[in-house]
Amino acid sequence: MFMQALWRPMRLVAFLLLAAVAVATQAQPKGTPPTPLVDSMRGTTPVDKESSAPILYPTENKDIRRTRNYAMQPPTIPHSIDGYQVDKDFNRCMFCHARTAAEAAKSIPVSITHYMDRDNNVLADVSPRRYFCTQCHVPQADAKPLVGNTFVDVEQLLQRKPGVMGSTK
């Protein structure tokens, strides 16, 4: 009963508020430029404009094993993997890189660590935590690096002369 009595004036107040807001937005002066938004992906292109995408570099597809940059580096994929299906039904990578497929496909079988669970128990099939290959292994493109890199291989680091930061002789 009390709520019903209150409802009518409340409705009136709400209507008046809405009307005031509408008038206020209309009264705002036009032509003020919006502050430019700088986005890491879009650059300074405004949100209402379409930014031009960077070109796609072709994947290196030479099938030659690449040197690992450090001992525990997941090897990079030396071939293209376009359209490879890796889901609960099928794993296109394991089609060739499984232990049993390696001979026929002349591929490098995935290491034993991929068959181990987190407690180091060796399983019959690839461990679920290692199932999605591209989490660690990626193909490479001959693209211009986005950022600089001063990485030095540990072997070079050991051979460097004292006092020389990562000397390559």
Added chain:
Amino acid sequence: MLDLIKRYWKTITRPSAYYSLGFLTLGGFIAGVVFWGAFNTALELTNTETFCTGCHEMRDNVYQELQTTIHFTNRSGVRAKCSDCHVPHNWTTKIARKMQASKEVWGKIFGTIATREKFLEMRLELAQHEWARFKANDSLECRNCHDYGSMDFTRQSPRAAEMHSTYLANKEKTCIDCHKGIAHHLPDVAKAKEQ
């Protein structure tokens, strides 16, 4: 019944009393051309993508998957439509396939794969039919476009070139043996081995 057949037999063996020989032969020829043209046009109509994707079973499942593959979009814009891979191009084999496909009409009427779940349930069996067909005809539909004689191994990746120049060359393998699931997603193939 026998009487009826006899009566018709008499009618068609007796020379025509009203129509000239010219009308009958020429008319028959024209009617034949018209019939054949109409038949072939209707048959070709069932080979179009619009026809295939007219059913939600095809449009929502396999057609969606095809669109992400190189057989649908690529740099040169040459593309394969459903019938390019699933219907033989030669007349006799095409008719044989079309007659086989009447089973698909049955499936449509009774909603064999009317839902996504039903489709996924049956997908392995359907895929196996298609693999068996490709295996039996030596991947004919692949070879309609991908001619072995025109393959330039030097333009292929070393891995592909080696495979093609050995297993495909000595006919030990055919396209489908290695290239399963290139235009559609693969079902759980491990289940196939259990059967």
